[in-house]
Amino acid sequence: MTGSALYETFARAPLAFEKGEGSWLTTVTGDRYLDFAAGIAVNSLGYSHPHLVAALTEQAGKLWHVSNLYEIPGQQRLAERLVANSFADKVFFTNSGAEAIECAIKTARRYHFAKGQPERYRTITFEGAFHGRTLATIAAGGQAKYLEGFGPKADGFDQVPFGDLDAVEKLIGPTTAAILIEPIQGEGGVRVVPAQTMRRLRDLCDTNGLLLVLDEVQSGIGRTGRFLAHEWSGVAPDIAAIAKGIGGGFPMGACLATDEAAVGMTAGVHGTTFGGNPLAMAVGNAVLDVVLADGFLDAVAARGLLMKQGLASIADEFPDVIEEIRGEGLLLGLKCKVPNTKVSAALRDQKLLCATAGDNVVRLLPPLTVTEDEVRIALDRIRTGARTVAAAKAS
Numbered sequence: 001m002t003g004s005a006l007y008e009t010f011a012r013a014p015l016a017f018e019k020g021e022g023s024w025l026t027t028v029t030g031d032r033y034l035d036f037a038a039g040i041a042v043n044s045l046g047y048s049h050p051h052l053v054a055a056l057t058e059q060a061g062k063l064w065h066v067s068n069l070y071e072i073p074g075q076q077r078l079a080e081r082l083v084a085n086s087f088a089d090k091v092f093f094t095n096s097g098a099e100a101i102e103c104a105i106k107t108a109r110r111y112h113f114a115k116g117q118p119e120r121y122r123t124i125t126f127e128g129a130f131h132g133r134t135l136a137t138i139a140a141g142g143q144a145k146y147l148e149g150f151g152p153k154a155d156g157f158d159q160v161p162f163g164d165l166d167a168v169e170k171l172i173g174p175t176t177a178a179i180l181i182e183p184i185q186g187e188g189g190v191r192v193v194p195a196q197t198m199r200r201l202r203d204l205c206d207t208n209g210l211l212l213v214l215d216e217v218q219s220g221i222g223r224t225g226r227f228l229a230h231e232w233s234g235v236a237p238d239i240a241a242i243a244k245g246i247g248g249g250f251p252m253g254a255c256l257a258t259d260e261a262a263v264g265m266t267a268g269v270h271g272t273t274f275g276g277n278p279l280a281m282a283v284g285n286a287v288l289d290v291v292l293a294d295g296f297l298d299a300v301a302a303r304g305l306l307m308k309q310g311l312a313s314i315a316d317e318f319p320d321v322i323e324e325i326r327g328e329g330l331l332l333g334l335k336c337k338v339p340n341t342k343v344s345a346a347l348r349d350q351k352l353l354c355a356t357a358g359d360n361v362v363r364l365l366p367p368l369t370v371t372e373d374e375v376r377i378a379l380d381r382i383r384t385g386a387r388t389v390a391a392a393k394a395s
């Protein structure tokens with residue numbers, strides 16, 4: 001064996017954490033970091049949230065897993081709450097975002113199959129998209145760097161440039177089943193799809209009998225200050241995938257659909273062993289207790305605004321480092337003028353954790369429970385980091 005016993009697939013930062021509380025992480029050597037990566041938008045309620053810890057430990061003492069051979073009351077309850085708070089009528093629980101997208105794609109294809117048009121199986125997606133790392137979701141994402149070396153790209157995905165509605169219209173044909181899009185591209189560089197584009201996509205779907213499928217794996221569950229990000233556009237999808245934030249750190253996801261869109265998903269056509277187990281459902285329900293409480297989403301929007309305004313003034317101060325501020329709520333991006341890895345390293349030196357994204361962007365995704373004080377601390381650290389990068393560039 002050479003080197004680590006792990007696959008070398010990740011370029012990990014040389015940090016190991018031991019514990020976390022709220023928006024803060026402590027390393028094994030006792031250093032404290034303010035975490036504006038939040039496990040890539042997963043730790044929606046920060047670390048050691050008392051309500052989540054209580055829900056998990058209580059369920060852990062009762063029942064972890066029984067399989068979908070049996071009824072799972074926690075699933076019923078979480079599905080009903082997701083339905084009550086979204087466009088959807090039906091839910092399928094998964095363990096991850098990619099599986100939720102797989103379910104969404106399968107649901108869209110089965111819809112047309114059930115309607116007697118099995119030839120309609122192709123999905124239109126957008127450049128810069130990220131939908132996961134399974135064979136189908138790398139085909140949907142269409143990024144060469146994720147497809148290379150993994151054999152023929154899975155059939156059934158056609159891609160157009162980001163926001164190019166004319167290209168979408170031209171591509172729609174007798175084999176098209178659906179349009180799949182992230183309301184805000186996360187990995188792709190925190191690129192927001194304008195409301196007008198969302199409305200146009202809805203129109204194109206309605207005119208051509210297609211399903212509008214949204215990837216809300218990163219943008220959903222309060223991240224943008226709405227329960228699901230597409231609510232900002234006033235447009236409802238037929239199907240949506242969620243994951244990341246719904247588990248608050250417990251691996252889970254879900255595919256949401258209208259009754260009409262889910263018409264083909266009949267007994268036995270899809271399944272999962274782990275998806276929706278009692279432990280996951282206890283945590284998912286506890287996350288919703290907090291996210292759906294009065295005023296929570298408004299607070300997320302307010303912190304997002306505070307953050308965005310602060311970032312805009314830092315960008316004004318250091319135009320050679322930061323070109324533009326992007327995003328909505330607490331899904332924010334700094335489009336950089338220097339390599340984004342330089343900026344993220346400078347922030348890490350200031351003990352602020354962030355994530356990078358495509359299009360040379362630094363992504364800021366604090367826990368949704370981040371306080372105003374913590375936002376101010378983060379802004380101070382970002383200003384200092386930007387100053388260091390600017391000074392290094394000038395010398």
Ligand SMILES: *Cc1c(COP(=O)(O)O)cnc(C)c1O
Pocket residue numbers: 095096097098099101130131132133182186187215216217218219243244
């Ligand atoms: C993270 C992510 C996925 C994949 O989720 P996994 O849980 O890693 O499979 C899919 N789509 C979007 C938009 C994501 O951000």
